[in-house]
Amino acid sequence: MSQEAVSKLTPDAKTGGPSLFARLTRFDEAGLLLGFVFLVLLIGIPHPEFFNPGSIEATLRQTAFVAIIAFGMVFLVAMVEIDLSISGIYAVAGMSMALLIKAGVDPWAAVCVALLAGTLLGLVNGLLSVLLGVPLIIVSLGTLSVFFGLNLIISGGLAVFGMPRDHSFFQIVGGNHFGLPMTVWITIATGIVLHFVLWRTRYGAQVRAIGSNTAAAKFLGIKVARTRVLTTAFVGFLAALSGVLTLAFFKASEPTIGAGIELRVIAAVVIGGTSLAGGSGTILGAALGALIITLIDSGIVFYGIDPDYSQFVTGVVIVVAIGLDRLAKRRKTS
Amino acid sequence: MTREIFSARGIGKTYGATVALDNVGFELRPGEIIGLAGMNGAGKSTLLQIIAGAIRPSAGELTIDGRPVQFGSTAEALREGIAIVSQELSLFSSLSVEENLRMLKGRRSWPSRSVFRKEARKILSELGFDYDLGRRLEGLSLGERQLVEIARALLQNPRVLILDEPTSSLHTSEVKRLHDQLRRLRDLGVGIVYVTHFLEDLIDVCDEAVVLRNGQRVASPDLKEPDSLPALVAAMLGDDPLADPETEDESDHALEGYSFPEGGPLVISDLRGASGFAVDGLEVKAGEVYGVSGLVGSGVSDLFEILFGVQKPVAGRVRLPSGVPQQPDPAAAVKAGVAYLPADRKTLSLMQRQSIAENVVSVRSLAQGRDGIVLDRAQTVALAQKRCDQLGVKLATVEQKVSELSGGNQQKVVFAKWLEAQPTLLLLDDPTRGIDIHARLEIHRIVRHLAQAGLVVLVYSSDPGEIIDLADRIGVFVDGRLAGELRGAEMTEHNLLVMMNSTKEAGAAPGPETTQKLETEGLP
Incomplete structure (x- = not known):
């Protein structure tokens, strides 16, 4: 038995440390980073205007709206759960905030209400899932429709314009600082904090433990149901945050805003390398995944591809990206 | 005397340096039921797998009608008329009863649907299974599934039927019907090999016993003799109990640096569970290793589940060593100093x-x-x-x-x-299942150290010898009740097996429909 264990010695445990090159290729997100660079060059070389500050800014902002929700989804997927209703929460949060502002509420107060509403909707998801004993993906299939319906009801099916763009909220949150949109800074900060939460805190370890082996987690004395509810509420908060940031930039909301964003978020998480088997997750991967999805969209625009083809191309690139990443990982582990 | 339909001669099987079977042979005549008995690791499963064609023997030969045969797979064995009902259920839970019955490896063609159904219904109802054939398996109890598995083997009209612990999840009435069915098949000339840990069953239904011990066939008592149970137990255990010298000093991993909170005794009074489980007046002192032993449904699992907060007791009082009462869920139990080590390491630990x-x-x-x-x-x-x-x-x-x-x-x-x-109460459910002998001794040493450090330890094992090794005294559960205790020199495998097997006269009122069986694998 000791032989068996010793043979599992990793190379660096024997030699005292891998070379820089080995460390770079062993880095989990290395394949993704390569894919990202490849896409950037693929678009940027024939179309140098892609590197214009305005274009970079737009790409990063679009990425941020997806990435900030994807960070939360990493926690759910690490627990072997998926929330499909985030786009509904995203829409309700933005719309309710816009309506409150229209009704004369101060934007800073409206933000708090919108974020609270998103958290509550997430909480509803979690509670339903736990109380009914049904996986979140099933519950959220229903609540997705409920939340979108709610959005149509509160908006009366009409778009909302005319935000007070000179108000400090829209100036600060909707504006640029140190060369980048505030949205991007908030996303980066959220990503760093959540990476730390997932890998260095008790809560993060509980999430990964539950995803790794739910039965064992219960037998350890982990409060599995509570952790699940907490996480769905927290994902609701992030979806609302994304919706609020979207409003801060566009200064308008429409009834169908956010439709389909849940699939982009899940794609970002999966492309990022978070295993659907649970027990693990990568925030950095999710960020790169979101970037890659945005780049595909940009590429379609820059190459002037017929919009009819764009969905098809997006799908193909996602499948290829996942395939390449898994191939790279398999080679690494063998 | 009729000629045998099946024989095994000089069967041996070695895995590397380990000898699993050594020169084992027996003959099976038409209309005969042979009971195969032995402790865990005696070689029963290996022998069955060889007969069923799942593994090849290293030595010896199998014959059918006196003709030597070699099986490359279980399907080949099936074609020769050897059907096995294995311990591990091999059914598909999302398919219906009928679909499961149709999935037979050996049979290439089927009668029409209506003929098949008639045949299937007949066999199932003889086994006492009166459900709709269209019912999905996941709605059935473990016992009912076992009946479906048995029916599937019978549908193949086997000449040799092997039953590997078919009754472990069956009720008494179901077991009785199964035995009736076996006798009927016997009268039709089928040869049957019956494996069970339930020795009373074996004596009840079998004509002859084949006893394995450490991979070898040993002399077995005549089952027709009255009171053959003790003789059978003695044959299974052998004269000299497995001597494992306790080498306490060798690489002694003292648990220095571990500090345990002071705990009191575990006190249970008038505790009742939902399934007729009842324990009264049990007190285990700090530092004591208390062995728990019993049959399927005898209450050992109820006791562990209640103490760990998985099951809610109906009534009664528990004082955990940390001084608090029984806790409502595992999370609270863990905080109250209860540690539970389930037998299923892979999925639960x-x-x-x-x-x-x-x-x-x-x-x-x-x-x-x-x-x-x-x-x-x-x-x-x-x-x-x-x-x-x-x-x-x-x-x-x-x-x-x-x-x-x-x-x-x-x-x-x-x-x-x-x-x-930092627990004060340790619940060990089969702590060394599937673990090699050396690691097993090390784990035993750890358990003893923990007891010395002042923990209350409750241990169950599928191996009675292990409980005797570890425990200071042993409580034997019969029918959900603590039927008796063994201490000191009384703690022998013989006494333990007999007490677990002792039925109603042990003084405990049996619950309705509870199987009264000896089960040495899995937490009862």
């Missing part, structure tokens, strides 16, 4: 995809929150390393995945994990 270090600290930092909100990785690794050294876990690095360890080392990680939780 360890997070296989996480590192050794994460597993070691999992209870203290995740459930108890003793390391605060932010976890210090360096501290985690150092702590795990220290604990693994103390318990003698053989590993490359504590950051490797726990699934890369051998079974014995995995179990030591489970111990390390629970010791970090």
Whole structure:
């Protein structure tokens, strides 16, 4: 038995440390980073205007709206759960905030209400899932429709314009600082904090433990149901945050805003390398995944591809990206 | 005398240096039921798998009608008329009863649907299974599934039928019907090999016993003689009990550095569970190892589940060693100092995809929150390393995945994990199942050290010898009640098996429909 264990010695445990090159290729997100660079060059070389500050800014902002929700989804997927209703929460949060502002509420107060509403909707998801004993993906299939319906009801099916763009909220949150949109800074900060939460805190370890082996987690004395509810509420908060940031930039909301964003978020998480088997997750991967999805969209625009083809191309690139990443990982582990 | 339909001659099987079977032979005549008996590891399963064509023998030959045969697969054995009802259910839970019955390896063509149904219904109703054939298996109890499995074997019109512990989940009435059916098949000239840990069944239904001990066939008593149970138990155990010299001094992993909170005794009075479980006046002192033993449904699992907060008692009082009453859920039980080590390490104990270090600290930092909100990785690794050294876990690095360890080392990680939780009550459910002998002795040593450190230890084992080795005294459960206790010199495997097997005269009122059986595998 000791032989068996010793043979599992990793190379660096024997030699005292891998070379820089080995460390770079062993880095989990290395394949993704390569894919990202490849896409950037693929678009940027024939179309140098892609590197214009305005274009970079737009790409990063679009990425941020997806990435900030994807960070939360990493926690759910690490627990072997998926929330499909985030786009509904995203829409309700933005719309309710816009309506409150229209009704004369101060934007800073409206933000708090919108974020609270998103958290509550997430909480509803979690509670339903736990109380009914049904996986979140099933519950959220229903609540997705409920939340979108709610959005149509509160908006009366009409778009909302005319935000007070000179108000400090829209100036600060909707504006640029140190060369980048505030949205991007908030996303980066959220990503760093959540990476730390997932890998260095008790809560993060509980999430990964539950995803790794739910039965064992219960037998350890982990409060599995509570952790699940907490996480769905927290994902609701992030979806609302994304919706609020979207409003801060566009200064308008429409009834169908956010439709389909849940699939982009899940794609970002999966492309990022978070295993659907649970027990693990990568925030950095999710960020790169979101970037890659945005780049595909940009590429379609820059190459002037017929919009009819764009969905098809997006799908193909996602499948290829996942395939390449898994191939790279398999080679690494063998 | 009729000629045998099947025989095994000089069967041997070695795995490397390990001899699983050595020169075992027996003959099976038409209309005969042979009972195969032996303790765990005696070689029963190996012999059955050879007969069923699942593995090839290293030596010896099998014959059918006197003609030598070699099976490359179970399908080939089936074509020769040998059907096996295996211990591991091999049914598909999302398919209907009928669909499951149709999935037979050996049979190439089928009668029409209506003829098949008629045949299937007849066999099922003879077994006492009166359900709709269209019912899906997942709605059936374990016992009902076992009947479906048996029916599937019978549908193949076997000449030789092998039953590997078919009654472990059956009710008394179902067992009786199965036995009637076996006798009917016997009268039709089928040869049957019946394997069971339930020795009363074996004596009841079999014509002859084949007893294996340490891979060899040993002399067995005549089952027709009255009171053959003790003789059968003696044959299974052998004259000299397995002597494992306790080499206490060799690489003694003292549990220095582990400090345990002071605990009192475990006191249970008038405790009642939902399924007729009842224990009154049980007190286990701090530092005592209390063995629990019993048959299927005898209450051992109820006791563990209630103490760990998985099952809610109907009535009664429990005082845990930490001084608090029974807790409503595992999370609370863990906080109250209860540590439960389930038999199923893979699915219930360890997070296989996480590192050794994460597993070691999992209870203290995740459930108890003793390391605060932010976890210090360096501290985690150092702590795990220290604990693994103390318990003698053989590993490359504590950051490797726990699934890369051998079974014995995995179990030591489970111990390390629970010791970090600073328990005052340790519930051990088959702590060395599937673990090699050396690791097993090390784990025994750990358990003794823990008792010396003042913990209350409750241990169940599928191996009666292990309970006797470890326990200071043994409580035997019969029909959900604590039927008796063995202490000191009374603690022999013989007494234990007889007491577990002792039925109504033990003084306990039997619950309705409870199977009164000897089961030595799995927590009853």
